[in-house]
Amino acid sequence: MARLTPDRIVTAAIEVIGEVGSEQFSVRKLGDALDADPTAIYRHFRSKDELLRAMGDRSLSGVADALPTSSWRACIRELSIRIRAANLAQPALASLVRGAPPRHRNELLITETMLGQLRDAGFDAVTAAEAYHAVIELTIGSATIDSTLASMPASERDRTYAEWRSDYATLDAEAFPHSVAMAPSLYPGTADERFVFALDRLLDGLAGRLPTGP
């Protein structure tokens, strides 16, 4: 077998995690898939966390390419949607990003792009930083929440939503009048559409803080 490289390891790791799920992903299984001793991985990554992070960055490649240039809103909007898609495509990776800052190339590229757009739009440094954090938290956070359902087949997902709606519909109407009344309206559209609604409202609110006005 060819020698181990970080690239080969990450490729194999993404394949393994796609097969067994993030919960069951382990260094030992990765070693098996690579036909190598599991501990050989530690010659290329200091820890499993570092490996997971590299896997996350891999799935973000190309996310910041060819973005809309028409406006800062359009650019950040598209960028956020792509980040979300990348996280959902590799559901396991979404929860791995967690609280650590971007250190890898694609992550840094995303940060740079978003900060640049915000500054060019007219935000001062402090507000731009706040806005950046706000968009990232909504994007990554919502992807993390949605990742479980996103990995289900569409039919099962729809069934789950329907089940949840009927849960609300059958609540005690005295204690939970609004929940019962609004049960049919809950979980409207797709999770992607709900995210875009939230993102657009957040961008509305951010636009309102522009010195030049919205």
Next chain:
Amino acid sequence: MARLTPDRIVTAAIEVIGEVGSEQFSVRKLGDALDADPTAIYRHFRSKDELLRAMGDRSLSGVADALPTSSWRACIRELSIRIRAANLAQPALASLVRGAPPRHRNELLITETMLGQLRDAGFDAVTAAEAYHAVIELTIGSATIDSTLASMPASERDRTYAEWRSDYATLDAEAFPHSVAMAPSLYPGTADERFVFALDRLLDGLAGRLPTGP
């Protein structure tokens, strides 16, 4: 020692997880804290997951009590801040939301309150549902992301933020000009303050969708 009960176990578990952090929380440590054999816990909970869910339910108690009545924004704002606090105190809540567990009383109370406030504010059913999902995604999602750092002591957390800032500051200024320039402004204030900024901007955007105008 008195006999074990689910209540006693959950109380002790929340104490233990507060001391050692969610990452290091284990059934064995819980057994030590209870001065009982670790496996005795399995007489009261089928699995660690079930215990974590019970802990999550406990930490949500009282979240919807005595909320501000001055305005829908003030009410939802406070409610979201409290949900976040509960989530940060008990990160297991995140996995509660992600899966499809039976909906518990406290969770239902939160939904009912938020939906009621939005309807009373003048949102139609569809927009209220969208707004509800938007607020919840930001609140839970951001709490999930921040939970790792929130469990660190303040001094260590500040040191971590400083470290991250200096990471940005030492990037290649040619490739990442905005990141380098804005390094001192990144991670401003506390994670709680950054969340509240995002929440307020989202509420700004939602207010703009009120039929009666903002």
Next chain:
DNA sequence: CGATATTTGTCAACGGTGTTGACATCGTCT
């Protein structure tokens, strides 16, 4: 080329995890 130094792979092992099954003990009810 040969010798040396560095990197990389292998192996065994450590301390930790959640969980299970067998066995002993306790409380309760007939």
Next chain:
DNA sequence: AGACGATGTCAACACCGTTGACAAATATCG
């Protein structure tokens, strides 16, 4: 008192991430 189910205890299983010692391969240099 005896029976019985619920509860606590103990040892053990099958994993996990990670480390240190040692061997093989590779790169570096005289």
